[in-house]
Amino acid sequence: MQLYSTNNPALRVSLKEAIFKGLPDDNGLFMPEHIQELSPAFFAALPQMSFPDLSFAVASNLIGHSIPPEDLRTIIEKAINFPAPVIPIDENTGALELFHGPSLAFKDFGGRFMAETMSYLNRGEDRELTILVATSGDTGGAVAAGFYKTPGIRVIILYPSGKVSPLQEKQLTTLGENITALEVNGTFDDCQALVKKAFLDPSVSTRHRLSSANSINIARLIPQSFYYFEAYKQVMEAHRNIVFTVPSGNFGNLTAGLLAKKMGLPVHHFIAATNANDVVPAYLNTGNYQPRPSVRTLSNAMDVGNPSNFARMLDLYSSTWNIMKEDISGYAFDDATTEEAVRTVFHQDKYLLDPHGAVGYLAWKKYHEAHPDTYGIVLETAHPAKFLEDMERVLGASIEVPERLAALADKTKVAIPMGKDYADFQAWLMGI
Ligand SMILES: *Cc1c(COP(=O)(O)O)cnc(C)c1O
Numbered sequence: 001m002q003l004y005s006t007n008n009p010a011l012r013v014s015l016k017e018a019i020f021k022g023l024p025d026d027n028g029l030f031m032p033e034h035i036q037e038l039s040p041a042f043f044a045a046l047p048q049m050s051f052p053d054l055s056f057a058v059a060s061n062l063i064g065h066s067i068p069p070e071d072l073r074t075i076i077e078k079a080i081n082f083p084a085p086v087i088p089i090d091e092n093t094g095a096l097e098l099f100h101g102p103s104l105a106f107k108d109f110g111g112r113f114m115a116e117t118m119s120y121l122n123r124g125e126d127r128e129l130t131i132l133v134a135t136s137g138d139t140g141g142a143v144a145a146g147f148y149k150t151p152g153i154r155v156i157i158l159y160p161s162g163k164v165s166p167l168q169e170k171q172l173t174t175l176g177e178n179i180t181a182l183e184v185n186g187t188f189d190d191c192q193a194l195v196k197k198a199f200l201d202p203s204v205s206t207r208h209r210l211s212s213a214n215s216i217n218i219a220r221l222i223p224q225s226f227y228y229f230e231a232y233k234q235v236m237e238a239h240r241n242i243v244f245t246v247p248s249g250n251f252g253n254l255t256a257g258l259l260a261k262k263m264g265l266p267v268h269h270f271i272a273a274t275n276a277n278d279v280v281p282a283y284l285n286t287g288n289y290q291p292r293p294s295v296r297t298l299s300n301a302m303d304v305g306n307p308s309n310f311a312r313m314l315d316l317y318s319s320t321w322n323i324m325k326e327d328i329s330g331y332a333f334d335d336a337t338t339e340e341a342v343r344t345v346f347h348q349d350k351y352l353l354d355p356h357g358a359v360g361y362l363a364w365k366k367y368h369e370a371h372p373d374t375y376g377i378v379l380e381t382a383h384p385a386k387f388l389e390d391m392e393r394v395l396g397a398s399i400e401v402p403e404r405l406a407a408l409a410d411k412t413k414v415a416i417p418m419g420k421d422y423a424d425f426q427a428w429l430m431g432i
Contacts, residue, residue: 001064003030003218006315015066016121019114019219022212029311030218032062037264046233054233055080055226061263062222067120075120079112079146084227086234086377089351092368093361095380096231099354103141103171104383104405105301106253109227110220111142117219118211119150125209131155132198133213134191137164138301138382141171143213144179155213158182158191158418163300167386167405174411182428186420197422204429215252216308224256225263231377232265239375243367245271246379247360249302251280251309253379254328258316261327268374272330273363275299275338280307281330287321298335298390299355301382331363338362339394346395354384354391 003018005011007028013021018030038061046054055076060069067075082101086094101108122129129152133143140157147155157172161183164172173181184191195212198204213220232242244267246254254272261267272280275297283289291306317324333341341358345351353361357380364376384391385401392398418425 001062001066002033004033005029006031006311015063015218019118019121019217020211022214022217029216029308029315031312031315032218032259035259035262036061037262043264046229047236049233051083051226051230052076052080054229055223058226058229058260058263059222062225062259067117071120075113075116079116079223080109080226082108084230086231087351089345089349089361089378092374093364093376093378094231094235095351095353095357096227096377097380098227099380099383099386101142102145102404103138104386104402105138105142106224106227106379106381107138107142107215107220108145109223110215110217110252111139111146111213113223114213114217114219115143115146115150115153119147119153122152125152127209129153129211130208131211131213132158132195134158134188134195135164135172136160136188136301136303137168138386139213139215140164140181141168144172144175144181147213148175148179149177154178154180156180156182158184158194160188160191161185161417163188165387165389167388167408169415170408170411170413173413173415174408176414181415182418182425183415184418184420190420194418194420194422194425198425198429201426204426207430214308215250221252221256221259221309221312224253225260228257228260228265228267232267235375235377241268241371241374242266243269243271243364243371243374243376244379245273245360245364245367245376247273247299247302247356247363247381248280249274249277249304249307251307251313253381255309255312255316258313258327262316269367269371270328271360271363271367271376272328273360274330274332275302275359276332276334277303277305278330278332279305280310280313281332283310283321284325284328284330298338299359301356302359329363329367331366333359333362342391342394352384352391352399353380354382354387355394356381 005028098106
C-alpha cells in the first residue's frame with residue numbers, strides 16, 4: 001500500500017515513510033492510495049469476530065502487505081488489548097466507551113498502535129529515534145504510555161504549564177525511563193510551534209533522528225477506524241439506521257469513521273459535535289470554512305480553531321460541500337448547555353458523561369428530534385474522572401476515580417521547565 005499527499009495526489013510514499021515523516025514536505029496530509037470495501041464474507045462473519053480479529057481484518061484491508069500478516073497480527077494483539085463496549089444510555093442511545101485503555105482516553109488506540117508499529121518498523125536501525133510531541137492533554141498521556149520502555153525510542157513531550165488537568169499532568173510526568181516531559185511556559189500553540197521549528201532545524205535533525213507523534217500521523221488514524229466496526233457489531237442485530245456522533249477537535253476520530261464507511265460499514269449518518277470552536281459545524285451549515293484562533297472551553301481536548309484533519313475530510317469528499325453534508329451534520333454547544341447535559345443524563349439515565357461525551361450527546365439528541373427512526377452511538381472519548389475538578393463542580397458531588405488513575409496522585413511529578421522561545425528549546429535539544 002502506498003500513500004499520497006492531500007496537496008499532491010501524484011506523490012507516493014511507503015507506509016514506513018509516511019509513519020516516520022508524519023507530514024509530507026508539501027504540508028498536506030498522507031492518505032491511503034486505495035480504500036477498498038471489505039468483502040461480504042467479512043460482514044457475514046462480523047457478529048462472531050473478536051475485537052482484535054476484526055481489527056486485523058480492517059487493518060489488512062487498509063495497509064495491504066506493507067507489514068507481513070503475522071507481524072501485523074502481533075502488533076494488533078499488543079496494541080488493541082482492551083475493550084470498547086457500547087453501553088445503553090436510553091432506548092435510542094448508546095455510549096461507545098473508548099476510555100478503557102491505560103490513559104483513559106480514546107487516544108490510547110492511536111498511541112498504542114503507532115508505538116507498536118513504529119517500534120516494529122524501527123527494528124534494525126542503530127540510531128536512537130527521538131519522538132517530539134506537543135500535547136494539550138490527552139495525546140501526551142496516550143503516547144507516553146504507548147512508547148513506555150520501548151527500546152531504541154525516546155519520547156519528549158511538550159505541554160503547556162497550568163493548562164492540562166492535574167491528573168493529565170501526572171500521566172505525562174511520572175513515567176520516567178524513556179519518557180521526558182517539558183513543561184512549557186506558554187500555550188499549546190507555543191508547544192506545537194517549538195516542535196515544528198525543531199523539525200525544520202538542520203542542526204537538531206543532524207544531532208537526532210526525529211519523528212513526531214501528533215494526531216496527523218496516519219498510524220494514529222488507522223486504528224481509530226477499528227472501533228466503529230466493533231461498535232456496529234454490538235448493535236447491528238438490535239438496531240438499524242446507526243448514527244455515529246463524534247465529539248471533535250482535530251477531527252481525526254471522525255475522519256477514521258469516514259474511512260470505516262468507505263470500507264463498507266453501513267453507517268446511516270455521522271454527526272460532528274463541537275464546543276464553541278465550531279468551524280466545522282459552521283462549514284457544514286454554510287459551506288464556508290473559516291478557521292480562527294481557538295477559545296478555551298470545558299471540553300478542552302476539543303479546543304481547536306483550525307482542525308488539521310479537515311484536509312482529509314475534504315479529500316474524501318473531493319472538496320464538495322453538498323456531498324459531505326449528506327453524510328455529516330454539525331452541531332455546536334456552549335459550556336453551560338454541556339454542564340446541564342452532564343447533570344440531566346446522570347440524574348435521568350444514571351450514566352456519567354464526561355464533558356466531551358456530553359457535547360456529543362447533545363448533538364445526537366438534536367439530530368434525533370428530526371430523525372426519530374435512527375439509533376445513536378455517542379463516542380465517549382475520555383473517562384469522566386480525568387476531569388475530576390470540573391465534574392465534581394458540575395455535579396456538586398464527588399465521583400469515583402478508577403484505581404489506576406487514583407494511583408497517579410501519589411507519584412512525583414518530574415518535568416523540565418522550558419521557555420517558549422525556540423533558542424531555549426534548541427539549546428536543550430543540542431545538549432541531550
Ligand atoms: C482528542 C480528544 C477529542 C478530539 O478528538 P479529535 O480526533 O481531535 O477530533 C475529543 N475528546 C477527547 C477526550 C480527546 O482527548
